[in-house]
Amino acid sequence: MSTMSDRSTRLLLLASVFAIATCGLIYELIAGTLASYLLGDSVTQFSTVIGVYLFAMGIGSWLSKYVERNVLGTFIQTELFIGLIGGSSAAVLFLLFAQINSFRVLLYALVLIIGALVGLEIPLLLRILKDRLAFKDLVSKVFTFDYIGALLASLLFPLVLVPHLGLVRAGFLFGILNVLVGLVTVWLLREQVPWARGHAGTGFVILAVLLTGFAQSDRIMTWSEGATYSDPVIHARSSPYQRIILTRAGNDLRLYLNGNLQFSQRDEYRYHEALVHPGLARVPRRERVLVLGGGDGLAVREILKYPDVREVTLVDLDAQITNLFSTQELLVELNEGALRSPKVKVINQDAFIWLKQQTEKFDFIIADFPDPSNFSVGKLYTTAFYREVRRVLHPDGAVVIQSTSPYVARRSFWCVVHTLDASGFVTEPYHVYVPSFGEWGFVLAAPQSLAPVADLPPGLRFLTPETLAGLFRFPPDMGDVPTEVNRLNNQALVRMFEEEWKQYVH
């Protein structure tokens, strides 16, 4: 071997120290960021990920002494595997987050493997280089490059990679870099490495996988649920009807159904006070109250503030929701144990079917369904449904309907009002500002006009007689517009709703 090629080999190997150091730290940062992103509590996540990672590097270094023959081959293999595992770690963590029960096991297993492999690298490299450099030069150069690489990584990560590439793509990019180091090493030292072709072949296959991942990163991100929520996800389950996600950031608990925000702990009291009291405080009798939808128990919490309420029937399709909100500690705290109250009867059935079978009457009814974003939910906003509601309502009772945003979906909102008008109700539309939702609308509807006097319970945070009066006034940009009436056979509302929200979102 000539001096020239020896020199270039030495340079290349040192350059690879630099690349390895950068890649290693990037994987560590990805794991730490992802863990705090998905699990919340970034101090704990970063601290434990870094700890486990460094410890795993120790394991790798210790294991390096068992590599006796073929040091070069093992080094190349290590490079290729770190490239594969480290490079795809972000994608794997994102994709599997919502699918597996023990996410932490997967996270720390990956951190352990990557850490151990990275820990193996430097000792092996030192041994490869030990005959080509004096010991003091060797140690000095390797560690210099190692620390420079670390600095580069720690600057690149927050300033370039996360904002411009995103975690998944950045992961793949560094995986590719890692594999390239391996491949270049194979090529340069092809005469000294046993099975050079085999290594090269493996390297190219892994490279192809990582390149595909890099190119498909956007698709992977749309598949992965972890990426859709801005706050750490603390609960993710699928029921037969919907995808249930709970997120928490600080003291803000949020519930999403099929990706749509249902409430935010910070301001849900505004929504639920406005949903329940403007109607319930005005009916002459409130012994029997019916809640359709609203499986989170937050409306029930408000209803139970009236001592004269004797029984509350809650009909929610999804048993997973009502179970969650009657057992999970944080949620029970939020709804003040409403679903556990002896006054409350929970029924898990489709509201339309259940309603059709009822013969007894109710004093007050709340319909708190998801927005009419598909034909299936749209049925619960039709004249056919409202006629069933009217049938089980006392003549001097009232019903309130959550009816989407009169600001964003003005026609949809007034369509609900007109559909209730067409179903034989006297309607009183109103709206409230809920910061996490924006302007939100409700329709109070009664078979005959309600008495104007509202008898609000004590202890409300938002509603007072003064704020209450303001809710019923609509500024011109949310005012009445003529619309079709929503029926089973035209689903006019679903079509309107889709059109209006599409314009707003895009």
Add this chain to the structure above:
Amino acid sequence: MNLPGITRRRFLGVATGAALLAGCSRRTTRVIPGEIVGPSRERGHRLRDGGFPAANTMERQGVVIVGGGIAGLAAARQLRKSGQEDFVLLELEDHTGGNSSHGANAVSAFPWGAHYVSLPPNDAREVIELYEELGLITGRDAAGRAIYDETALVADPAERLWVLGRWQEGLIPKVGASDADLREYTAFTAKMAEFKAARGRDGRRAFTIPVDRSSQDDAFTALDRMTMTQWLDAQGYRSERLRWYVDYACRDDFGGTRDQVSAWAGLHYFAARDGVASNAENDVVLTWPEGNGWLEKRLREPNADRIRAGLVAWNIEPAPDGGVRIDAFDFRRAQSIRFEARAAIVCVPRFVAHRLCAALRGRPAEPLEYGPWVVANLTLGERPGGRGFAPAWDNVFFDSRSLGYVNASHQRLDREVGPAVITWYSALCDGPAAAERAKAFDRTHADWCDLVLADLRRAHREIDETVRKIDVCVWGHGMIRPVPGLISGEARRRMAQPIGPIHFAHSDLSGLSIFEEAYTRGLLAASDVAEQLRPA
């Protein structure tokens, strides 16, 4: 609703899909449970071949209704309403219903034949009255328009079409349509609106239901002397997409292609239905999970005590006393009974009436054509979705000879998750009726499963995994085909004439196999009979 995130199933789908990419045959290898059901061919053949034993018991009845399809059930209902309580209805099968037969399983009720009715035009007085009595019409608005029971009106979305690899809303192919296509659609729609409003010199609507209340003006009846294709050619409609749509309509309603069906009938499909509703567009239909079985049940139940199922009338002849004599074979007891009645109402297809009635046996049979049909009910683990527009009630494939499928679970009021039953239809009209019929009867259950699944797979690649059961019904003589000359011809008028005390009622006599025709004919024949029998 699309869920964010990848489901395990989808993920595995991607992986195995990639593995199978190398062009595997997609023929179903597993045996799919189910059976071939339908009208008893054995009993039908027994009727054709004869050899029934002579009657050894005798029963006296006021009126005997032969045949328990819609016409027969309507006749029974009308006799009772007219105070003629003394009657019996004989049905060859073990159940009534005819083309409105229906079934049910743990998942849903489903149709075996006709599955909807349109909003009746004002000319269909008898039908409107029926719908009022059944509570389908719940009242009238200030303008006098009928208010229909919202749950019986087809739920939105009603129709979608699979075209160019995705579902679009509605059945007129819009995806991939050229400007020329769109121009022809507009022209055709305008032309149909014109026909809808048109009246002949006799003041009657050009096309209406019942058929016999349509105008006799030659300007319109002349359309019965050409095929629908000839009419399209003559009018200069060249768009292949429009011609497909018209052909689909002919196959769907009449069991024949636009080359086989008369232009009058083809236009009747588009122009006769001008019924209005206060709470629906006028192109909306009424439907139920069990299809027209819903109507059949309500016609049957009040007269269930008069229905004798499993009894085939094999000879009907005038009696010397001016009444009528009906010999019928009871399949369960394996013996014949003679009914002596003052009148009979024969509510069976015309080709069957020819075998039963002594007076018709001598006459040459009318040259009637009957289209064979096949109907399959599939029980699926989950409701079929597919790329593009949301699942609808009627789901049709642009590039298929089938008529697509109707979702029996569509009218359910709850949120549709879990299993569903879909009803797949095909009018077998690509060859001569007799050959198509023979071919259909030769097919095994497995053959039909392959055929049906191959058709559905074009839009539902998951169908092989979700299908749990397929039952198939072959209708050898599914429905009368309104070939040129039938509607306006002499034969039809002759067929409807009573022969002494023997009256006839069946949609064959209208030339169109639809509920309204059968119902009105049954009702009118029974009114005539009741009138004649009323003591002076």
